[in-house]
Amino acid sequence: FNHHAFLASTAYNWQDQLLLLQTFLHHGRILAAEVKKFRPGNHHTRGLVGLFEIAVCFPEFKESAQWRKLALDGLMWHMKNEINNDGFQFERSGHYHKGDIENFLRVYQLAKKNGIKLPKGYVEKFRSMFQSLVKLAMPNKAMPVLQDDTDGGSMIEAVISEPMAVGAMIFKDPLFRYFSGDHPPESYYWLLSSDQIEQLNKLSGQTPEFDSVALKETGYYVMRDGWHKDNRYLLISAGLEKRKPDHQHGDMLGIIAYAGGSTFLTNYKVRYNREDFSYLKNSWAKNVALVDSQLQGRGWKSNRGGSGFGKWKFLPEPKVSCWQVSDVLDYFSGQHN
Numbered sequence: 258f259n260h261h262a263f264l265a266s267t268a269y270n271w272q273d274q275l276l277l278l279q280t281f282l283h284h285g286r287i288l289a290a291e292v293k294k295f296r297p298g299n300h301h302t303r304g305l306v307g308l309f310e311i312a313v314c315f316p317e318f319k320e321s322a323q324w325r326k327l328a329l330d331g332l333m334w335h336m337k338n339e340i341n342n343d344g345f346q347f348e349r350s351g352h353y354h355k356g357d358i359e360n361f362l363r364v365y366q367l368a369k370k371n372g373i374k375l376p377k378g379y380v381e382k383f384r385s386m387f388q389s390l391v392k393l394a395m396p397n398k399a400m401p402v403l404q405d406d407t408d409g410g411s412m413i414e415a416v417i418s419e420p421m422a423v424g425a426m427i428f429k430d431p432l433f434r435y436f437s438g439d440h441p442p443e444s445y446y447w448l449l450s451s452d453q454i455e456q457l458n459k460l461s462g463q464t465p466e467f468d469s470v471a472l473k474e475t476g477y478y479v480m481r482d483g484w485h486k487d488n489r490y491l492l493i494s495a496g497l498e499k500r501k502p503d504h505q506h507g508d509m510l511g512i513i514a515y516a517g518g519s520t521f522l523t524n525y526k527v528r529y530n531r532e533d534f535s536y537l538k539n540s541w542a543k544n545v546a547l548v549d550s551q552l553q554g555r556g557w558k559s560n561r562g563g564s565g566f567g568k569w570k571f572l573p574e575p576k577v578s579c580w581q582v583s584d585v586l587d588y589f590s591g592q593h594n
Contacts, residue, residue, distance in 0.1 A: 258447050282318055285311040289324050292331055297339065297501045298348070299356050305331040306360050313367050329376055332364060336382045343472040344382075344389030349496055350404035350504045351393075351415045358386055358420050359445075365427070366448050387424035387433050390417050392470045393477060395520070396488040398436050401513040402524040403477070403494070405504035405538075410528040413520050419445075425460055426453040435462030469582045478580055480587040490515040495575040495591045503568040507540040507554030509575055509593045514544075530565040538569075553593075 260277060263269040288308040295301060309328035312321040339347045339357070346354035361383045368375050393400050399414040406415055418438035423445060425433040439458065441449055464484050471478045476496015482489050492513045498505060506524075514522035522544045527537045539554040540547055547553075556570030573593035581588045 278315070281311050281315055285315075285318065285320065285324060289320065289327060292327065295331070295334065298503075299353055299360070302332065302335050302339075302357060302360050305335070306363050309364050310367060313371055313373065325373070329364075332361070333376045333379065336361070336379065340382050340386060341472070341474040343474045344385030344387075344392075345472055345475040345477070346386070347475075347498050348404065348501060348504045349475055349477075349494075349498055350406060351400055351402065351417075352404075352406040352408060353504060354386065354390075355417075355420050358383075358423070361386070362423060362427075362445070363448060370450075384424075384428055387421065387428070387430070389472060389475075390421060390424075391432055391436060391465060392467075392472060393479060393492070394436055395490045395515050396481065396484055397486050397515070397518065401492050401515075401520070402526050404506050404508075406526045407528055409526050410531060411537075412526040413523040415526070422457060423449075426457045429456065429460060431461055431463035432465060434460045435464055437462075469587045471580055473577075473580075476575065476577075478577075478589050480582075480589075486518050487516075493589050493591070495577055495589075495593075497572055497574050499574075502572055503566075505569075505572055506538045506543065507552055507569065507572060508543040508545055509553055509573040510591055511540075511543040511545040528565075534565055535567060538567075 263273070263277070285308060288304050288311070292301060292304045292308060305328045308324050309332070312318070312324035312328060315321060341347055346357050365375065365380070365383060390400065394417065395401065395414070398418065400417045402413060402415050408415070417436055419442040421433050422437035422439070422441045424430060425437045426441065426449065434457070437457070441454065441457070468482060469480045476494065478493040478495060480491040494508050494511045497509070508524070511524070512522055513520065513524050525537050525542055527534050535557055536542060540552040545553065553573050554569035554571070557567055558570055559567040575591055575593045577591045579588060579590040
C-alpha cells in the first residue's frame with residue numbers, strides 16, 4: 258500500500274524506491290527469523306501475516322518462496338490451536354476475535370488474487386469465525402462486550418456489522434448478510450475488489466432459524482427467544498483460557514442480559530491506558546455472585562511496555578454442571594473454585 262501510495266508522488270525517485278524495497282527485504286528477513294519462535298496470540302500471528310504479504314508482493318526476493326511456506330505453516334498452527342472448534346478465538350475476547358478475522362482475511366485475499374492454494378482447512382476455519390459471531394449476536398444485531406474490548410471505552414455493546422459485511426462478501430452467505438452493514442470497514446477497501454463490494458449489495462439477508470446455543474469450548478452459553486429487537490437474550494460466561502488468560506476478566510459465571518431493545522445487565526469496554534482499567538476488568542463491574550467481597554481477579558500484573566495493559570495472576574476455573582435447551586425452558590448450572 259505504501260509503495261503504491263508513494264508512486265503517486267513525483268518526488269518519489271528511483272533511489273527512494275530502491276531504499277523502500279531494501280527496507281521490505283530487511284524487514285522480511287527479520288520477520289522470518291523472529292516467527293520461528295512460536296508464541297500464542299495475535300502478535301506472532303501478525304508477524305506471520307506481514308511475512309506472507311512481503312513474500313507474495315515481492316516474489317523477486319530469493320527467499321520469498323521459503324518465507325511464504327514458513328508463513329502459511331505458522332498461520333495454520335495458529336488456526337488449529339487458537340480458533341476453537343466452535344469458531345471463536347481462544348482468548349475469548351470479541352476485540353481479538355475480530356482482529357484475527359482481519360489477519361486471516363489479508364492472507365485469504367492475497368492468496369486468491371495471486372492463485373496461491375491455501376492449506377487444507379484454512380477456508381473452513383476462517384468461515385467458522387463468522388459463524389461464531391452469529392451465534393453470539395443479540396436481537397439488535399450487536400454483540401455483548403466480551404473480555405478485553407478496546408474499541409471505545411465504557412461502551413456496552415460491540416458492533417459486528419463491519420466484519421459480517423466482509424464475511425457476507427467472501428462467502429456470499431445470506432446469514433452473514435443479515436448482520437452486516439452495507440459497506441465494509443474503510444480500512445479494508447485496499448484489501449477488497451470492486452466485484453466483492455458490489456456483491457454485498459446484491460445479497461439479501463436471512464434471519465437465523467436457531468435460538469439458544471452454546472459455544473462450549475470457548476465457554477459462552479446463550480439463551481434467546483427470537484431475533485426481533487424486543488426479544489430476550491442472556492449470555493453466561495463460563496470459560497477460562499489457561500494458556501494465555503491475559504485478556505480475560507473477573508467475570509466467571511457472569512451474565513449479560515438484553516430485553517426490550519436494550520442491554521440492561523451490562524459489561525463495559527475498556528481502555529488499557531485508563532486508570533479504571535483494572536477496576537473494569539474485575540468483578541465489581543460484572544454481574545457475578547461474590548462472597549464476602551472477594552473479587553475473582555487476584556494479583557494484578559502490569560506489562561513491561563507501560564501501556565497500562567495488565568492481567569490477573571489468578572482467575573477462577575469453571576465447571577459446567579448442566580446445559581439444557583428446550584422449546585419451553587433453557588437451563589444452565591455451573592460452579593467455579
